[in-house]
Amino acid sequence: MTKVRTPFILVNFKTYSEATGRNAVRLAEIAERISLETEVCIGLAPQFVDIVSISSTVSIPVFAQHIDPIAAGSFTGHILPEAVREAGAIGTLINHSERRLKLVDIDTTVRRARESGLLSVVCANNAIVGSAAAALNPNMIAVEPPELIGTGIPVSKAKPEVVSGTVDQVKRINPDVVILCGAGITRGEDVAAALRLGTEGILVASGIVKAKEPYEVLMEFAESVT
Amino acid sequence: MTKVRTPFILVNFKTYSEATGRNAVRLAEIAERISLETEVCIGLAPQFVDIVSISSTVSIPVFAQHIDPIAAGSFTGHILPEAVREAGAIGTLINHSERRLKLVDIDTTVRRARESGLLSVVCANNAIVGSAAAALNPNMIAVEPPELIGTGIPVSKAKPEVVSGTVDQVKRINPDVVILCGAGITRGEDVAAALRLGTEGILVASGIVKAKEPYEVLMEFAESVT
């Protein structure tokens, strides 16, 4: 996992208009500036169509939001891992709460990510699903209680037991997996709380993308982990 | 539908390695050259990640292979119509046999395409499904019997009654819809046969992308419709 360092902040652009097309590139440039200034590793997960523009503009790690469990061939409308890699991504989210996958497909997708040179971040909604995901040997697991996503109620404060429970259960099954947490994170202290619970980074979306001043908020996040 | 002219040849790049990344751009340049030389309208449907590179390289119409029935928001891993449009596409396939959609989602997706300035090409497997799709008011319908896709057995010869039946039934429900056909088309005479059956163009994938000499084959297609 030489392409990212922990503590790791991964910003999911979702399909927000504030993070589409030119807006996506602008947000990526802000993130790159903060990463260079603070030396904190910040990754970006833009929409598929924006991966090329962003990865050719900034030097920080770019992730896909999803890949399909397929090889090259007849899969119209699907996301080929190798295409995402050639476009400049170095990793991918898998099984995000807005794009849940079948168990057998997560297994295949984690393998396909590995084969095509992509880091895998499997999302989980609770500690048990996180520990099941750990058995599939992804590089990272991101635990996000879906009921907190987008609420501004930080998982690291509202459900610390979900975070620390996930850390415990995942590490028992697979001590090599890096654990992120997400949902409701909008302030630097939420990020710091997440790390104190044993995670090695966070997954954030609206907290940055929808912020009035993304630069200020992301800088606060980065400073809280240094 | 000022962005494409009939007869229309639409080349689906699927997730073929011959049509991914740099290969996709190279194939797009070949298609553009033929379109300029023959004045036949040729469209391209590359993978999502390649839309930006291709639409900024060539001047012929670019289509997405799929869009999701969503608006901007929290839809990680999905395809936002406006993002596809901003990336340079002017249309999209919908309901391809390798990416079938729910009926209610086709309805929403056709609307979302219209709202975001994308032409819609709804795929259908037979005349009845084609006529149901016609009721949803897309710009085009592409009828493709799935059992012939990728076989080299041309639908326009093996199942002419499916093609002409689709033309009849679709036109009765919605005379404004442009009808394409596809599956198994590998030679110029297959294209000409399709037009004689009442279609206004074709949807082709492996016949071009997997051809030893894509330039020769696509040129044969273009010449057969002039």
Added chain:
Amino acid sequence: MTKVRTPFILVNFKTYSEATGRNAVRLAEIAERISLETEVCIGLAPQFVDIVSISSTVSIPVFAQHIDPIAAGSFTGHILPEAVREAGAIGTLINHSERRLKLVDIDTTVRRARESGLLSVVCANNAIVGSAAAALNPNMIAVEPPELIGTGIPVSKAKPEVVSGTVDQVKRINPDVVILCGAGITRGEDVAAALRLGTEGILVASGIVKAKEPYEVLMEFAESVT
């Protein structure tokens, strides 16, 4: 369609506990009594596991809530049309808003229903989807705006234009289809309003199943159509 007469009242039992197992049989007996007393045709759509008990207890028509587009074979966990028929059902809902299907699967499912001797009732959320469904030649179409389902706000009063628009558009494409409407229907006058808008019956669920006095409410429905 000799197995049901119009005006037709179809009661969807969903997976309500008030309409599961013994409760389902009890509710079926109430419906049968009202149908015998009023001579109004009342159908029941219980859960799959309850079809045998209900169809062997009452003489009124029993529908499945869904069937799969399959033939006998290796389809663990799926609903075989012939099995539903042998269990005593004479029809089936297809594409209910809580069980939406792909367009190509609705086409196949309507055919499979016909082949196995089941009447097909395809659900639609609006007039356009209803007219697309009409092209597939089902026996009935039930239009239900999903945003009104379970609200007690009757579609026949809140959105009369959706109902009458569906009637117009469906009849233009396929004059033989019987049109039902549903969503929010809790009183006899809602049923009467639906018929005045050109439908030939209604699809109802919580309005009957969750009623304090199902006998009273269903009797009011039946009397309103005689």
Added chain:
Amino acid sequence: MTKVRTPFILVNFKTYSEATGRNAVRLAEIAERISLETEVCIGLAPQFVDIVSISSTVSIPVFAQHIDPIAAGSFTGHILPEAVREAGAIGTLINHSERRLKLVDIDTTVRRARESGLLSVVCANNAIVGSAAAALNPNMIAVEPPELIGTGIPVSKAKPEVVSGTVDQVKRINPDVVILCGAGITRGEDVAAALRLGTEGILVASGIVKAKEPYEVLMEFAESVT
């Protein structure tokens, strides 16, 4: 898990016509007879519509082929765990290769099975998926390489390492889970081989249902484990 004893033979009726309706009841009676004669625990997984008929006819354990991760409510066309339980089933398959589920839904479904008094048998295609499933705490795991299902090539002979690997990996994560294996089992010696590899039973479908003499074959299976 007092309702089944190991070694356990679970017969999946799928949607075979030989195991639908009256045929299903007849096959269930054969299985019951063999179970009584040999004292081997034999379970049956018929189609949903046949659960009531079978569980009211025979005294051996009946399983559903699938349940949905839902509670009572508005879920037209879905399988309510409590309805399956009231119909007489005492367990359920989950995530069969012909009915794969999302990871988060398997988690919820296993819980819902437990809450409604159903034993859970989660199917897996390989040892890694089996170990992920083990983290979800089902009662049993059935490993079935999909490429062998229905072939007559027994997993216990063709892929013994998949079976023994699954046993090892599952037991490391969750020693309480009972492990079954399946795919291609048609003879008593295949069953015996499965037990020697560390499983405590088998999941079988066509090997029994499609046999010319189901009584003979199932008797051979039962005798091989006594």
